[in-house]
Amino acid sequence: MRLIMIFVWLPVVMANGQHGNPSSVVVESLGQWLEQARKGMAGFRPDTCKNIIEVEITDLGEEYYACSYRVDGPGMIRISDTEWIFLVPSSSHDNPEVGDITLAMDQKKRFYMNEGNICGGIIHFQTHDRFELTKSRQFFKYFVSDTNSVRWVRE
Numbered sequence: 001m002r003l004i005m006i007f008v009w010l011p012v013v014m015a016n017g018q019h020g021n022p023s024s025v026v027v028e029s030l031g032q033w034l035e036q037a038r039k040g041m042a043g044f045r046p047d048t049c050k051n052i053i054e055v056e057i058t059d060l061g062e063e064y065y066a067c068s069y070r071v072d073g074p075g076m077i078r079i080s081d082t083e084w085i086f087l088v089p090s091s092s093h094d095n096p097e098v099g100d101i102t103l104a105m106d107q108k109k110r111f112y113m114n115e116g117n118i119c120g121g122i123i124h125f126q127t128h129d130r131f132e133l134t135k136s137r138q139f140f141k142y143f144v145s146d147t148n149s150v151r152w153v154r155e
Contacts, residue, residue: 024092025096025098029095030099030101033098033101037088038103040088041088041105046084046086049086051075052075052076052077053070053076053077055068055077056069056070065130066127067126067130067133067143068124068146069124069125070122071122071123071124073089073121077139079133079134079139082107083135084106085105085136086104088102088104089121089123091119092118100117100118101114101115102116106137107136110155111155113155114150116146116147117147119147123146124145125143125144125145126143126144127142127144129142
């Protein structure tokens with residue numbers, strides 16, 4: 001009996017996570033949010049963006065290294081004059097029907113999604129790999145959400 005309870009309880013806890021309740025996400029609402037966000041992002045011009053997301057590096061030598069971007073609302077990561085990423089997050093705290101999701105668009109208008117945990121309207125994307133970020137595709141390949149290591153998915 002005790003073993004059965006563990007197998008029933010564990011998946012419920014893992015599915016619900018610490019903050020959100022995935023069962024409260026409404027597929028239609030998520031789809032509408034994604035469609036509206038994509039339409040709004042399509043006209044984005046990097047020269048007009050006021051929220052530039054800066055890199056934060058923690059380097060303790062051999063002991064620890066992290067390269068992180070703190071996203072607290074719509075904003076842009078400028079990689080170079082020709083490479084950039086525009087990000088728009090939605091938090092399950094503010095929008096439970098949509099859930100925790102960050103939609104990103106690169107300079108070629110390619111869209112990527114990340115369902116990492118957003119808490120207090122903030123999500124960090126980080127990597128522990130040491131390299132110079134020179135291409136947007138590197139960001140989507142190497143950076144994950146810092147609380148639950150969710151990877152980016154190209155739409």
